[in-house]
Amino acid sequence: MTGLLAFVESPVQLLNVLEWAHTRAPGAEAPATGAPAPEGSGTAGPAAGTPAGGAPGPETPVTGAPASPLTVVVLSPTDPMSRGQLRRMAQLARDEGVTVHWQEARGGRGALVRTLRRLAGPLRSAERVIIGDPFSRYVQLLLTLFGPRHLTVVDDGTATMEFAAQLGRGERLVRWHRKGSLGPRELVLAPVTTLARRRLAPARGRTVEVFTSLPVEAPEGVEVTENSYAWTRARFGPPRLTGGADLVGTSLVETGVVDADHYTRVVGELARTHGATRYFAHRRESTGKLHRIAVETGLQVVRPELPLELIARRGPVGRTIVSFPSTVVHTLPLALAGTGVRVAVCEVAPEWLRATASPRAQGFLSGVTGTAAREVDRLTACATPAVDRLEFG
Known part of the structure; x- marks a missing residue:
């Protein structure tokens, strides 16, 4: 070349x-x-x-x-x-x-x-x-x-x-x-x-x-x-798997798409439902938001020093990885193929969107979830501010 x-x-x-x-x-x-x-x-x-x-x-x-x-x-x-x-x-x-x-x-x-x-x-x-x-x-x-x-x-x-x-x-x-x-x-x-x-x-x-x-x-x-x-896959891993789950953060709050209060509540609910202990922060997430997540949910906030695909492949990593609609619901199943890690995506309900969100935001995020890899589980969040239930879709 x-x-x-x-x-x-x-x-x-x-x-x-x-x-x-x-x-x-x-x-x-x-x-x-x-x-x-x-x-x-x-x-x-x-x-x-x-x-x-x-x-x-x-x-x-x-x-x-x-x-x-x-x-x-x-x-x-x-x-x-x-x-x-x-x-x-x-x-x-x-x-x-x-x-x-x-x-x-x-x-x-x-x-x-x-x-x-x-x-x-x-x-x-x-x-x-x-x-x-x-x-x-x-x-x-x-x-x-x-x-x-x-x-x-x-x-x-x-x-x-x-x-x-x-x-x-x-x-x-x-x-x-x-x-x-x-x-x-x-x-x-x-x-x-x-x-x-x-x-x-x-x-x-x-x-x-x-x-x-x-x-x-x-x-x-x-x-x-x-x-x-x-x-x-050729250069790293396979990873050692832990018994719990890991959550993957998103910058949807920072880009003005999702309401911060709804986001924090959903993160806490996902952590309780799936037994998650770690929250892998997106590189654009604000320090203030991450501090609030750590205090209100008890999750260990981790700022990865490499892209998540490499961090997960090197391990250790949870047996379940839960993410909001983002690229990782497409990339992690490929990077972690054959490792036994389960990837799940949580839908973003319309009620979480801020008034400043683009009119195209909901449709785009739904498209990301709907086109996720077949190996990815889809989680349907109850579309109420209390987020009182999460169920597999």
């Missing part, structure tokens, strides 16, 4: 770039070489050479064409949890022989110009560009300036489903939890989004691939490649 350039902005995007590269490598089903994390840790330790707490090291400039078959450019986010996970994922990628450049793309005044200047050469010479978030304004800007000949989109959550649907319908690209009206910022960026959408669609001289573990309706001319999490 030559001329492969990937842009990632989250740990999950980088994980799925590694999964994509694994499907292209000879002998993809390599023997497991990863050692499980220490029992009871629930997280992986800092990668070798990583500054404590995921603090950024010196920025690595990108000055020419990719020097290895696959080069990953990390367009670093600003929140500490994402940065820490990305640092550890970057070390895993280097262990696989991937060249990784850390770019402080949001590092204050002038960062955008510096980033574009450093990436101009590699973008022009790349045979294939791999991105994880087609909704990212940063990625959209890069695509408007340098249209790739071959483009691959890897998963960064359930938004992949919405991207494929919007691309197929010829609509502008809008995240599902955003309201439909255009604000001042969106109006200014509308020309960028429009051109980027064209660059994300197949055309003469350009191919588009979606590499996904999610059920997507492929637009005409788009190639869909299945992500079975073969690299994760």
Whole structure:
């Protein structure tokens, strides 16, 4: 493979770039070489050479064409949890022989110009560009300036489903939890989004691939490649199973979709019903919300240092994993295939939604639940504020 350039902005995007590269490598089903994390840790330790707490090291400039078959450019986010996970994922990628450049793309005044200047050469010479978030304004800007000949989109959550649907319908690209009206910022960026959408669609001289573990309706001319999490299964586990259950958190409160009071009550009910002891926090969950969950439910809140698919595969992990509608109801059954772990998804009732939620939110979340893997149990929550019962659906 030559001329492969990937842009990632989250740990999950980088994980799925590694999964994509694994499907292209000879002998993809390599023997497991990863050692499980220490029992009871629930997280992986800092990668070798990583500054404590995921603090950024010196920025690595990108000055020419990719020097290895696959080069990953990390367009670093600003929140500490994402940065820490990305640092550890970057070390895993280097262990696989991937060249990784850390770019402080949001590092204050002038960062955008510096980033574009450093990436101009590699973008022009790349045979294939791999991105994880087609909704990212940063990625959209890069695509408007340098249209790739071959483009691959890897998963960064359930938004992949919405991207494929919007691309197929010829609509502008809008995240599902955003309201439909255009604000001042969106109006200014509308020309960028429009051109980027064209660059994300197949055309003469350009191919588009979606590499996904999610059920997507492929637009005409788009190639869909299945992500079975073969690299994760080959490198880690199988995990030691504990006797109880683990809950998986979500950022639905932080994105303004779900009411915080309803969310906390449901988490407590799920913990009591399934005997859960740990709550794996989403990297975007606020400290205040997590403190409230710990105090009111008694759950041990764990902030994973790697994507949950890797944490679960390394173990230890509960025999049951309960999640709200999110990507993990599609990915965990693949990553944990053959381990005996049961995955369940709890539906989001309409009464939990905030007034600020997008009109499309309920339908989208229901679609995520309805399209979950066959191995996933569906839990129907009573649609009352008291949430006085939970039953298998």
